[in-house]
Amino acid sequence: MSETNIWLGLVEIKPKNDNTIIIKKSGAYVNVAYRANSEEEFIEKTKASFLENDYEILGLDYIENATNICVDNPDESEKIELLNDIIEGNYDFSWGVFHTYD
Numbered sequence: 001m002s003e004t005n006i007w008l009g010l011v012e013i014k015p016k017n018d019n020t021i022i023i024k025k026s027g028a029y030v031n032v033a034y035r036a037n038s039e040e041e042f043i044e045k046t047k048a049s050f051l052e053n054d055y056e057i058l059g060l061d062y063i064e065n066a067t068n069i070c071v072d073n074p075d076e077s078e079k080i081e082l083l084n085d086i087i088e089g090n091y092d093f094s095w096g097v098f099h100t101y102d
Helices: 039-052 078-089
Strands: 006-015 027-035 055-065 093-095 099-101
Touching: 006 039, 006 078, 027 039, 027 078, 039 055, 078 093
Parallel strands: none
Antiparallel strands: 006 027, 006 055, 027 093, 027 099
């Protein structure tokens, strides 16, 4: 699968049910990358995987295809790491660091 089939975005989530990963926090932002044939499939896969892990998605923004990836500053370098995880590790998706907030 080529880079044309890898999509990235920034997800805002909050824990639900028995989720204890980001306990005592209101929510988090996390960069994600998924193998998908379209933006719509990327959105579906993202929503499904976070729901399976007891997160509610509050927002999904900055969606881009890996062929058009834009890294404007060092804070966005995580996108490259996620892309490399999928390509080199042959994974279906990769999540970045959870940036929590109260």
